[in-house]
Amino acid sequence: MNLTAKDGREFTIRKYREADIEDIQRLNKEEGWTNLVEKQDVTKRAWDNSNVAYIVSDGEAIVAYIRGLTDQSVTLFICELMIDKDYRGLGIGQAFLSFVHHMYPTTRIEMLASSTSHTFYEQLGYRDRGTVLAFLKRENRPPILFVDKRTYLRL
Numbered sequence: 001m002n003l004t005a006k007d008g009r010e011f012t013i014r015k016y017r018e019a020d021i022e023d024i025q026r027l028n029k030e031e032g033w034t035n036l037v038e039k040q041d042v043t044k045r046a047w048d049n050s051n052v053a054y055i056v057s058d059g060e061a062i063v064a065y066i067r068g069l070t071d072q073s074v075t076l077f078i079c080e081l082m083i084d085k086d087y088r089g090l091g092i093g094q095a096f097l098s099f100v101h102h103m104y105p106t107t108r109i110e111m112l113a114s115s116t117s118h119t120f121y122e123q124l125g126y127r128d129r130g131t132v133l134a135f136l137k138r139e140n141r142p143p144i145l146f147v148d149k150r151t152y153l154r155l
Helices: 018-031 034-038 040-048 092-103 118-123
Strands: 002-004 010-015 052-058 061-070 075-083 108-113 127-138 141-154
Touching (some): 002 092, 018 034, 018 040, 034 040, 052 092, 061 092, 075 092
Antiparallel strands (some): 002 010, 010 052, 061 075
């Protein structure tokens, strides 16, 4: 499927392929998402097991991705939405969210947002549902508490 950016450029949306993980990790590293980069095997398994997993390419270059999970009826949960810094402001993120929501039109979209991305989601009409407290269990180590993410909902 093609996506037309605000400036008229055409991009391609396609399903994630296993070979894409290197470019996905490059985008993660550039964004400073070190947890995903450092845990390469876990990140790859997450992609392999997600039923919403797409990339946007500009020719051969991957410039955006979206990963999520859905029950296909009620909830579409977006785990990650990443747009290469050089391609932001072109409407790719909004078009990408619309693309996946069109696939599951009866669902509500829920997502996590960082302190830097929350304004993007608010501009698109998503409602802030507050700070999420999440515990990450770790084998033979104390759990980690995350409190810096916010959830957003759009019905």
